[in-house]
Amino acid sequence: MWAFTSCSDEVRQAEIAEVIEEEPAPVVQEFGFTLNDYVVVRDTIRSGDSFGNILINHGVSHGDVFKIVQEVKDIFDPRKIVLGKPYVILKAKDSAQTPKAFIYENDKIQYTVVNTGDSIAAYKAEKPVTIKQRAVSGVISSSLSAAVEEEGLNFLITHEMSNIYQWSIDFFRLQKGDKFKLVFNEKYINDTIYAGIDNIEAAVFVHQEKPYYAFNYASDSTSGDLAYYDEEARPLQSFFLKAPLNYSRISSRFSPRRYHPVQKRWKAHKGTDYAAPHGTPIWSTANGVVIASSYTAGNGNYVKVKHNGTYTTQYLHMSKRAVKQGQRVKQGDVIGYVGSTGLATGPHVCYRFWVNGEQRDPFRQNLPSAEPIEDKLKPTYFAAIEPLKAELGKIEFKNI
Template structure:
């Protein structure tokens, strides 16, 4: 028994020694720090710089902004002279955003100036050793959408009711301006659209890319419009209907976005300035001072001048048959001999010459005789070339199917 007790005690001592030699577990309280996310914008890794963002304020200039951030006046002079052919510092616009990338050291030296021309385009002025400037675009993705709407009062309201951008109403007005009078829409008129939206970095809305296809039911008559490339070399596109006929007319219906027609073409009108009855061989469109005036068709400027009666005026020859003239401008935007396209800005509304208020007097000649454009059977635009007709019908077939699948909403 003594020997058995001795053995049990020996085993207990050995076990206690073994437990004593085992190392206790130590809790790992180390805090793991995540590396900061890499931020890339404008082609730079912003983590590498101190980034200053601001907008152009009243009184700001390119030189003043750089000087405020520590750039030497002699350096500013050198920068301006080097970049002005690509980036004119005098033309920075109030309210436009900009960013300055500074070095991450005690000097915080400005290395890069970035001016945002618009939502997509920006200009980079590299201020480092070899001063350089270039323009670039933010990454843009295109998203296709299909929508429908119904007119209860106006096109703009119908667009807003669907939660869509007002730019769509503007685009539709441009597409259908030759075939639908949007001032005379009726309740129950409706439309379907297949269009593309632009997004910057997949998240920031950047406007409408284009309307691929649409159908507008006005007085229960369908008006189709399909976007088609008519010149593969220039990339020029236009809108045509389901029978490949151009929607565009040779002439725009009006030379500007006007408030009202204040005086029509008339053989006898009482002149408000001369205080006598005389023929009024033009159409007066009242509009706010400074409203842009457009050329109503392609052509060549044959006069850009001033007279006591006409004020600032522009005259355009469109072909051997038609000529137009635009009077009482506050400022002319084209020169004699310049070629213009339909919709190009040729001047701005004013009241120069014999005028009592801001408007443009639009005059129209056919074969050398002044006529009322509203009474003319004006030609359509150039049709699609015969060789492209099969391609056109093949291109619009899936779009017609897509439009057909969109359901209309009932009018309120």
């Protein structure tokens, strides 16, 4: 008997016999590792977690955990891991799945790698960041923050602009119709993930029909420190910030005679008290060197900064100090946090101000401006800002 097969049966049998080759999985690179080579565990620091317990739960022995901590403690302090921060564990692709690396994400960009395998070590690194420039404009209808939000911009733009223009424009007295144009840079991780504002390159803010220009420029090529100057090369910055923090109110001013709320007696109060919530960051009001970072029964946690041969400032009653003696700080650097240590009845910072070794009321001082650009450097400055000024000119102002 003859057996007949149709053409379709032959095709089907050929398909069954055909060996289909699967495409290899795409190579995934992250944190300097090829993730395809590992079993990848992603998680976040939870309440009650510790670095040791995390590793133990993933198969590392108590003895090895102790050894790892001792080896890496100068680079990675396991006591300072923060609730909610993401981490990644890379395990070997074997039956034991031994952890080879622990990666702690300090923030969106910075991370710390702890090699937990044969060669124990730790190092800090950063994800690849791309800077992209944007040009925008906005108009004030109610407030600067509302105008920034209307343009779909990061809220930190408001903070940056307030810092730039704090000595030129009173942002509590903006008028409807005031407007601005910006050229600024944004950060992107791996060219795609938004990671915040890098800096404002140039701006013009029209307030009460007067334009206020600002250009970001490093006048000192040695230090590389950036500052903002106007179209005439004049500094927008003052030598001192108006206040050492974002405060709720001034609870007590400099006075030759004040009733002390703790000591219950009349005495001079040679400082300015700024009330603010516990933990509010405290800034150095000018560039300088920390000459004291300590604790006394009266001052509590305090920091003292020498700015030059004339001016020194001190910040009292901190909950925590953030700088050490001998450390150089720049204007606006966080040097501590608001508290109520020492002789204090509530959270505040007592800001003290010395002129030539004598305590003074900072509100009564004719304080200097920031260092201007030297005359010999001005031609270089004008050449540097010319393309930025042209870029601002291309942006159309928005109107209400």
